[in-house]
Amino acid sequence: MRAAIIPVTPFEQNCMLLWNDKTKKGAVIDPGGDLERIRKVIDESGVTVEKIILTHGHIDHAGGAAELREQLGVPVEGPHEADRPLLERLPEQGRVYGLAGVRAVTPDRWLNEGDTVTIGGLVLNVLHCPGHSPGSVVLVSPEERFALVGDVLFNGSVGRTDLPGGDGAALIHAIKTKLLPLGDDVTFICGHGPMSTIGQERATNPFLQEGMLA
Numbered sequence: 001m002r003a004a005i006i007p008v009t010p011f012e013q014n015c016m017l018l019w020n021d022k023t024k025k026g027a028v029i030d031p032g033g034d035l036e037r038i039r040k041v042i043d044e045s046g047v048t049v050e051k052i053i054l055t056h057g058h059i060d061h062a063g064g065a066a067e068l069r070e071q072l073g074v075p076v077e078g079p080h081e082a083d084r085p086l087l088e089r090l091p092e093q094g095r096v097y098g099l100a101g102v103r104a105v106t107p108d109r110w111l112n113e114g115d116t117v118t119i120g121g122l123v124l125n126v127l128h129c130p131g132h133s134p135g136s137v138v139l140v141s142p143e144e145r146f147a148l149v150g151d152v153l154f155n156g157s158v159g160r161t162d163l164p165g166g167d168g169a170a171l172i173h174a175i176k177t178k179l180l181p182l183g184d185d186v187t188f189i190c191g192h193g194p195m196s197t198i199g200q201e202r203a204t205n206p207f208l209q210e211g212m213l214a
């Protein structure tokens, strides 16, 4: 698998083009905006995009999804349906943050715990990890020891829980019961900032240390 990270929107969100180097087929994850920049990376890579995947319904991740779906003629998969209200209110999120022309999006497929998603032939497992948003999902490739975690977990931090539908206790519970057990050697790409590993976060993330009241 190959990955290109494309920072988009004023929130510096890590949009990603993920593809199989053998087949040159892949997916765009979290196209929050700046579609010209995303299209340029797709064109330069020579990758055929088969689908768009959303980790959750916040504007910096989903704000460009409806338009990119139209441009590429591919389906949108994810997040969990609990984020439907967020995706329906994307134009309002846009007005709040001063971003023009943001459209609502209804995914072609909602994702549930235990589902699988394929990207260029690679199978990823779906984990439903509410807390940052009610419908946040994490995608894991046990084979490649790799995960896409959206805004659930960051290098040295965790997702904010003060936005509508946020739940701090649920977030820490999801990280401890679903992400930490994936294994210390699993590398993850998150929605903002540098990548990390489960092992590094288990050892040093201040939100995950024993005795920490979340």
Ligand SMILES: [Zn+2]
Pocket: 056, 058, 132, 151
């Ligand atoms: Zn978010």
Ligand SMILES: [Zn+2]
Pocket: 011, 013, 058, 060, 061, 151, 191, 192
């Ligand atoms: Zn974000």
